[in-house]
Amino acid sequence: MKxxxxxxxxxxxxxxxxxxFGSLFTDxxxxxxxxxxxxxxxxxxxxxxxxxHPSSSVFHYGQALFEGMKAYKDTAGxxxxxxxxxxxxxxxxxxxxxxxxxxxxxxxxxxxxxxIALERKWIPDEEGSSLYIxxxxxxxxxxxxxxPALEYRFxxxxxxxxxxxxxxxxxxxxxxxxxxxxxxxxxxxxxxxxAGQFYPTELAKAEGYQQVVWTDAQTxxxxxxxxTMNIFVRFNDTLVTSPVSDTILDGITRxxxxxxxxxxxxxxxxxxxxxxxxxxxxxxxxxxxxFGAGTAAVVSExxxxxxxxxxxxxxxxxxxxxxxxxxxxxxxxxxxAVDPHGWRYEIKANV
Ligand SMILES: Cc1ncc(COP(=O)(O)O)c(C=O)c1O
Numbered sequence: 001m002k003x004x005x006x007x008x009x010x011x012x013x014x015x016x017x018x019x020x021f022g023s024l025f026t027d028x029x030x031x032x033x034x035x036x037x038x039x040x041x042x043x044x045x046x047x048x049x050x051x052x053h054p055s056s057s058v059f060h061y062g063q064a065l066f067e068g069m070k071a072y073k074d075t076a077g078x079x080x081x082x083x084x085x086x087x088x089x090x091x092x093x094x095x096x097x098x099x100x101x102x103x104x105x106x107x108x109x110x111x112x113x114x115x116i117a118l119e120r121k122w123i124p125d126e127e128g129s130s131l132y133i134x135x136x137x138x139x140x141x142x143x144x145x146x147x148p149a150l151e152y153r154f155x156x157x158x159x160x161x162x163x164x165x166x167x168x169x170x171x172x173x174x175x176x177x178x179x180x181x182x183x184x185x186x187x188x189x190x191x192x193x194x195a196g197q198f199y200p201t202e203l204a205k206a207e208g209y210q211q212v213v214w215t216d217a218q219t220x221x222x223x224x225x226x227x228t229m230n231i232f233v234r235f236n237d238t239l240v241t242s243p244v245s246d247t248i249l250d251g252i253t254r255x256x257x258x259x260x261x262x263x264x265x266x267x268x269x270x271x272x273x274x275x276x277x278x279x280x281x282x283x284x285x286x287x288x289x290x291f292g293a294g295t296a297a298v299v300s301e302x303x304x305x306x307x308x309x310x311x312x313x314x315x316x317x318x319x320x321x322x323x324x325x326x327x328x329x330x331x332x333x334x335x336x337a338v339d340p341h342g343w344r345y346e347i348k349a350n351v
Contacts, residue, residue: 074335229292
């Protein structure tokens with residue numbers, strides 16, 4: 001792989017441990033360009049600003065999407081990714097839906113491997129901290145015609161991060177706004193899906209919540225996702241999560257947790273969860289725990305939910321499934337436990 005290294009690393013010049021999530025980036029990035037019907041071979045260059053035409057198609061029609069994944073270090077300093085094949089496949093599913101040319105899976109994985117090998121020193125050691133990896137693609141063709149662009153740029157950048165949403169959160173069950181509709185692209189990590197969430201989430205924040213729980217667009221009576229996390233509800237001893245569909249992101253944390261539940265003997269169901277069932281569970285004491293699951297925080301316990309102006313406060317569950325699953329998952333990610341499913345990917349490139 002072609003690598004152009006920085007003359008001087010910025011590592012050590014900043015105390016990144018005190019920076020907020022995602023505002024400091026490592027020295028290098030991966031880039032590849034799509035032109036004349038094909039992708040160039042990805043290469044690594046110094047991280048820095050990029051020149052763009054004001055007419056670049058992405059600014060007008062929003063062909064842009066991304067992935068979110070992390071690199072972890074074990075105590076011996078070996079670096080690992082977690083199920084990178086799943087992020088790559090989901091990236092390409094998102095590309096298909098947004099009419100963006102897909103990236104060769106092997107070239108993508110090799111680019112990740114080389115970039116993380118090069119940036120290994122940026123992976124924080126502290127528990128809960130990691131190196132967040134952001135692959136993304138956007139339309140660069142300088143044309144304002146409402147068609148799929150003929151030119152794109154693919155990049156991978158990295159940001160050292162401390163844990164995100166460490167505290168239990170308060171959420172609002174949303175009944176007015178929708179994140180995704182059937183036949184739309186809620187299942188894709190399209191940039192526009194996130195832009196559309198900001199306004200309703202800001203309104204919820206002004207009411208004292210940290211996140212919105214999205215409900216189905218037609219009836220607003222079934223839970224879909226908790227902000228940018230998949231949602232899990234524990235009724236008695238059974239964990240339930242909404243089934244993935246074209247309106248719900250097929251979360252890698254979610255599917256890994258379902259597999260871990262089966263390994264650990266925790267009863268788990270994938271089925272629609274009605275808001276009514278949540279309220280009834282709260283009233284009759286069957287609702288034990290509520291949490292969101294995603295790469296950023298692994299598990300975010302939900303301490304209360306707001307619905308139609310009423311706040312429902314949950315007690316902290318003893319032996320919370322969220323905490324058990326978080327530990328089981330992070331032990332695999334950080335090479336502290338056996339990996340029966342082969343989820344860990346060790347960084348091997350020699351750079
Ligand atoms: C909308 C949405 N749902 C769920 C998730 C969780 O997916 P994953 O576990 O793959 O990070 C994410 C991303 O983090 C997301 O953006």
